[in-house]
Amino acid sequence: MSAFQERQNEPDLSLSAIFVQLLNGLAAASSLFLVAAGLSLIFGVTRIVNFAHGSLYMLGTYTAYSLVQWFGGGIFGFWGAVLLAGLSVGLFGALVERLLLRRLYHAPELLQLLATFALVLVIRDFALWAWGPEDLLGPRAPGLEGAVAILGRRVPEYDLFLIVLGPVVLGLLWLLLTRTRWGTLVRAATEDREMAGALGVNQAWLFTSVFALGSFLAGLGGAIQIPREPAVLTMDLSILSDVFVVVVVGGMGSIPGAFLAAVIIGVLKAMCIGIGNVSAFGMEFSFSKLTLVVEFIVMAVVLVIRPWGLFGRAQGVPRGTASVEPPLSLPSPGMLKALAAALLALTLLPLVSDRYTLVLLTDILVFALFAVSLHFIMGPAGMHSFGHAAYFGLGAYAAALLFKYALPMELALLLAPLAAGLGALVFGWFCVRLSGVYLAMLTLAFAQIAWSVVYQWDAFTGGSNGLVGVWPAQWLSGKTAFYYLALVLCAGGALILWRILYSPFGYALRAGRDSPLRADAIGIDVRRQQWLGFALAGLFAGVAGAVYAFSKGSISPDTLSIPRSVDGLVMVLMGGIQTLTGAVAGAAVFTWLQDTVARQTEFWRALLGGIILFLVLVFPQGIAGFLRERWEARAGKRQS
Amino acid sequence: MTVLSVSKLCKAYGGVQAVCEVSFSLASGELLALIGPNGAGKTTCFNLLNGQIAADSGSAEFEGASLIGRKPRQIWRMGVGRTFQITATFSSMSVRENVQTALLNFHGKLNSLVSLAAYQYRDEAMQLLTRVGIAAQADRPCAVLAYGDLKRVELAIALANRPRLLLMDEPTAGMAPTERVALMQLTAELARASGIAVLFTEHDMDVVFAHADRILVLNHGRLIAEGKPADVRANRKVQEVYLGSGAVYGGAHA
Numbered sequence: 001m002s003a004f005q006e007r008q009n010e011p012d013l014s015l016s017a018i019f020v021q022l023l024n025g026l027a028a029a030s031s032l033f034l035v036a037a038g039l040s041l042i043f044g045v046t047r048i049v050n051f052a053h054g055s056l057y058m059l060g061t062y063t064a065y066s067l068v069q070w071f072g073g074g075i076f077g078f079w080g081a082v083l084l085a086g087l088s089v090g091l092f093g094a095l096v097e098r099l100l101l102r103r104l105y106h107a108p109e110l111l112q113l114l115a116t117f118a119l120v121l122v123i124r125d126f127a128l129w130a131w132g133p134e135d136l137l138g139p140r141a142p143g144l145e146g147a148v149a150i151l152g153r154r155v156p157e158y159d160l161f162l163i164v165l166g167p168v169v170l171g172l173l174w175l176l177l178t179r180t181r182w183g184t185l186v187r188a189a190t191e192d193r194e195m196a197g198a199l200g201v202n203q204a205w206l207f208t209s210v211f212a213l214g215s216f217l218a219g220l221g222g223a224i225q226i227p228r229e230p231a232v233l234t235m236d237l238s239i240l241s242d243v244f245v246v247v248v249v250g251g252m253g254s255i256p257g258a259f260l261a262a263v264i265i266g267v268l269k270a271m272c273i274g275i276g277n278v279s280a281f282g283m284e285f286s287f288s289k290l291t292l293v294v295e296f297i298v299m300a301v302v303l304v305i306r307p308w309g310l311f312g313r314a315q316g317v318p319r320g321t322a323s324v325e326p327p328l329s330l331p332s333p334g335m336l337k338a339l340a341a342a343l344l345a346l347t348l349l350p351l352v353s354d355r356y357t358l359v360l361l362t363d364i365l366v367f368a369l370f371a372v373s374l375h376f377i378m379g380p381a382g383m384h385s386f387g388h389a390a391y392f393g394l395g396a397y398a399a400a401l402l403f404k405y406a407l408p409m410e411l412a413l414l415l416a417p418l419a420a421g422l423g424a425l426v427f428g429w430f431c432v433r434l435s436g437v438y439l440a441m442l443t444l445a446f447a448q449i450a451w452s453v454v455y456q457w458d459a460f461t462g463g464s465n466g467l468v469g470v471w472p473a474q475w476l477s478g479k480t481a482f483y484y485l486a487l488v489l490c491a492g493g494a495l496i497l498w499r500i501l502y503s504p505f506g507y508a509l510r511a512g513r514d515s516p517l518r519a520d521a522i523g524i525d526v527r528r529q530q531w532l533g534f535a536l537a538g539l540f541a542g543v544a545g546a547v548y549a550f551s552k553g554s555i556s557p558d559t560l561s562i563p564r565s566v567d568g569l570v571m572v573l574m575g576g577i578q579t580l581t582g583a584v585a586g587a588a589v590f591t592w593l594q595d596t597v598a599r600q601t602e603f604w605r606a607l608l609g610g611i612i613l614f615l616v617l618v619f620p621q622g623i624a625g626f627l628r629e630r631w632e633a634r635a636g637k638r639q640s
Numbered sequence: 641m642t643v644l645s646v647s648k649l650c651k652a653y654g655g656v657q658a659v660c661e662v663s664f665s666l667a668s669g670e671l672l673a674l675i676g677p678n679g680a681g682k683t684t685c686f687n688l689l690n691g692q693i694a695a696d697s698g699s700a701e702f703e704g705a706s707l708i709g710r711k712p713r714q715i716w717r718m719g720v721g722r723t724f725q726i727t728a729t730f731s732s733m734s735v736r737e738n739v740q741t742a743l744l745n746f747h748g749k750l751n752s753l754v755s756l757a758a759y760q761y762r763d764e765a766m767q768l769l770t771r772v773g774i775a776a777q778a779d780r781p782c783a784v785l786a787y788g789d790l791k792r793v794e795l796a797i798a799l800a801n802r803p804r805l806l807l808m809d810e811p812t813a814g815m816a817p818t819e820r821v822a823l824m825q826l827t828a829e830l831a832r833a834s835g836i837a838v839l840f841t842e843h844d845m846d847v848v849f850a851h852a853d854r855i856l857v858l859n860h861g862r863l864i865a866e867g868k869p870a871d872v873r874a875n876r877k878v879q880e881v882y883l884g885s886g887a888v889y890g891g892a893h894a
Binding site: 518519 | 690711712714716717722724728729730731732733734740741744745746749750751752754755756757758760781783797800801
């Protein structure tokens, strides 16, 4: 002990301090594991990336809080409330699966994701309506209020209980999966869903029960948090990114993997908080600032070394469900005329519209280019990015910083996209090594890393406050002038991206998506092609970001946050991923909805979520996809 | 002229010798069939040559340059075309665009961001489609084609880099009997007319004995017979392997 104490300087690096942080981390890992195990089970069987899983966790916390209030704080009251909260969330999950997701199993995979995201919005506002915006901290757990002295420090008994709970749940799940008939079916379906179906497994029932169990675990994971952490409205998305990381690091579908990953990440996070600032070689280094990103760094490293996570296995290509991508043919003269007419209308619009409409239209233009650039990699290149806001934000911040520190506005606006493109080139190099959900998660990780750097680097980026005073040059300061600038840059950018899809480069991208095997056999370096495509999309997202920064006059870390990335996904999917114009339609509708709905009601998220759910259920092929289908049906009738 | 010469090629998975000391050569214009029962090592042998997997030892030279350790796309650049057991085409493109994409890469134009791909090498693509007999389908999306026609599209794509060697993995798998004969007939004509060497694996013995100039027979990773169809047909070892002698797996040849 004394040897340690002698070396101890500012930060508390004594053995006992490290040990206490270790216990703290293990306690946090247990809850993380419960939630992650649920997500992993659901993904393994249904192949749905459940964005609403964090919301189920949040519901668990709030429900447990209310039930404890209702039952009173006795031993039975508390533990009964925790268990009942888990069970009711499980029941809720089963209902969601039966009433909503079941209708979408034949829709493209990404649409299910969109539906679960709409649920996030609805549940968030439900919590706001039911429990209000204040943080709610539950009572201590009866029977475990005290603390135990370990190495001269006091460790809460409840933490020790949690540390035991994790392995116990792992053991129970293991028994359930290996010793019961139901568990065998779950494992069979995780391994090969089509074969399980062909062997007569009742998939509908299996999916519902897996969803119920997964939701129960999420709810329970939330419920056991009430003595440790307050229930807050933002906990849905914050736990979600943690849980995504855990599941991906452990390997999607692997329960032991999720446990190991939860422990690694829980402990690392606690350690980063515990160590605090360390000075080494004359440099001050803050470990606590690492807390926000450490898990994403772990994930990036793991994915680069083991692309399917620690315990995961390469996923077989699902049989029979492989969606055939629609042909991309050159636009007909009629469509080109329609496009020209639309551009002309946009050019003439300032003559008749008011200031408010112009600002909204500028926003729509910005997000249209953002969505088109995301569609460029998601559609034709087949890379699903969950972190596209990183490049939008990099463009916005680069523009603001260049403007604030050195350059005139025009030059900053021109150079900023290069910074975004460079960022995409660096991040993309890692991302194109993966595919499918893993690629999506790695893009998310990079976006989160970029966000946390911006969020914490107060001296340079303004930290959480962001940067203000990012105004356009004098000649562009009018709303009309700026609208024209946005029109030229954003519409121009979208047209360039579309045009590239018809070039040989675009064909090579599609070739890599359609059949990597064939592409390789005709000499295409698919990875390199995807990498360049990724960078190109990042560059144009950066253009949108730079225009956005000057249109608002200020920027905050929100520009590259996860919700912004999800906005992009919603736009692309709502418009329909199979058509080029879909992204524009989605961006216009989404931006307009967000703007108008937000004005009408306090519960705009729920309304927006409801609208998305409605659109998903009625137009599973997206808005533009629906219109095209109608158009083709009419054209077909006329021909015959 | 010898196009491909393979010498003492070996590949083991764990303790299993999937391919063991296989040697053969192939001349231009020649159709060489690689046959053998399931698990004989045909596919492994094939994938060693096309860059999908790396050999443990031995050599494989195409026109004097080694194929070992090269990636499929590099092997394509050297002048080797290939078709797959299960067709692999670009389903979002029309038949002609599939061929055009291969042609664009062959002519080194695939990185252009400016030109319109649909108008590049149109005539050359049409010539190739005419050669394989599906010019009439040129504008249809690949996704709606009948399987036999898809096989022909693959052949057209494989011819785009003007290959001197064609590697065809089970070229007639999944096709109707009449289509099989027609496709192999076409392949043989193309090979002889353009002096392309063809190495193919095949399960259908009618196809093999009707069209191959020479046959290699693999069993348990080793070459057990090689020669003209008539000789191979008469070979006792081959008959044992295919028809059974009761002692095949006991090690009659080992």
